[in-house]
Amino acid sequence: MASTGNCQSFVEMATETGHDVWIGDAAKIRASDSRQQKHDRRDAALILKLLLEGRFPRIWIPSGEEKDLRQLLIHRYKLVRIRAQVKNELQHLAMNQGVTKKRKLWSKTGEKVLRELPLKPWASQRRKDLFRIREMLNAQIDVLDQAVVEVAEKNEKARLLMTQPGVGPITSMAFVLTMGDVHRFQRGKQVASYLGLIPREYSSGGHQRFGSISKQGNRFMRMLLVEAAQCAVRCDPGMRSEYLHRCHRKAKGVAKVAAARKLAIRLYWMLRTNTGYPGVVRVESSSRVPLVSAS
Numbered sequence: 001m002a003s004t005g006n007c008q009s010f011v012e013m014a015t016e017t018g019h020d021v022w023i024g025d026a027a028k029i030r031a032s033d034s035r036q037q038k039h040d041r042r043d044a045a046l047i048l049k050l051l052l053e054g055r056f057p058r059i060w061i062p063s064g065e066e067k068d069l070r071q072l073l074i075h076r077y078k079l080v081r082i083r084a085q086v087k088n089e090l091q092h093l094a095m096n097q098g099v100t101k102k103r104k105l106w107s108k109t110g111e112k113v114l115r116e117l118p119l120k121p122w123a124s125q126r127r128k129d130l131f132r133i134r135e136m137l138n139a140q141i142d143v144l145d146q147a148v149v150e151v152a153e154k155n156e157k158a159r160l161l162m163t164q165p166g167v168g169p170i171t172s173m174a175f176v177l178t179m180g181d182v183h184r185f186q187r188g189k190q191v192a193s194y195l196g197l198i199p200r201e202y203s204s205g206g207h208q209r210f211g212s213i214s215k216q217g218n219r220f221m222r223m224l225l226v227e228a229a230q231c232a233v234r235c236d237p238g239m240r241s242e243y244l245h246r247c248h249r250k251a252k253g254v255a256k257v258a259a260a261r262k263l264a265i266r267l268y269w270m271l272r273t274n275t276g277y278p279g280v281v282r283v284e285s286s287s288r289v290p291l292v293s294a295s
Helices: 008-016 026-031 040-052 064-096 102-106 108-115 121-154 156-161 169-179 188-194 219-235 237-247 252-273 279-284
Strands: 199-201 210-213
Touching: 026 040, 064 102, 064 108, 064 121, 064 169, 064 219, 102 108, 108 121, 121 156, 121 169, 156 169, 156 252, 169 219, 169 252, 188 252, 219 237, 219 252, 237 252, 252 279
Parallel strands: none
Antiparallel strands: 199 210
């Protein structure tokens, strides 16, 4: 079947009954048919044809345990986003009263000023409710943070990735759960492409034209890599040097994405060669990398 959303129960039911379920890349399946008519009968015939011809674009599917651990990371991420929205609303209340402290609003002094602002009844009630929601979210996120740390400490691959400066439990676990068996990738460029960190290309007639990054693949993982890369450039001398050099020629946003791509490829080589930091720096820069066996 082609990859689609909200099909987990069907896949589990088919697997439990003894069927070997193959999930295919929906975009590649669609591109295999030149006709513009699409309906279930044609889709079924197309999938059967690709299977018989050995061209079915099968994709990797995480195990049930890996899917559940993904829910832990996604749940935490969603709560963090809600907390950010709540804090933005509190900033809005403060700015309407002429208080523009930006990040300092969340210091003890800033929060005291915000709590003591003279507001009208419903605005005051809104401030009270927002503070209560923020405290509730803080408590829930703290529990999830601790759960992620415990899971990462028990995972050998995650512990290996955390030797890289800037990579913590959340990024390391997300990378392990997103990439699966890294031996299915032959080189680092394929990893960058899988995560949507390579540029779009419109080249023809000997002229190369590159656009923005493709943004294909896991958006959550791409966001974590960009955040982790900004920490890595402060802690890793080599990455910092490349980042600053690129900032002289490109916009900072471009330099951040390039750092994220380099970090993703480095994490891939750490898993591929089972080498921690800083030993992986020599491995990724070598033109002849002694790859370990799949076992």
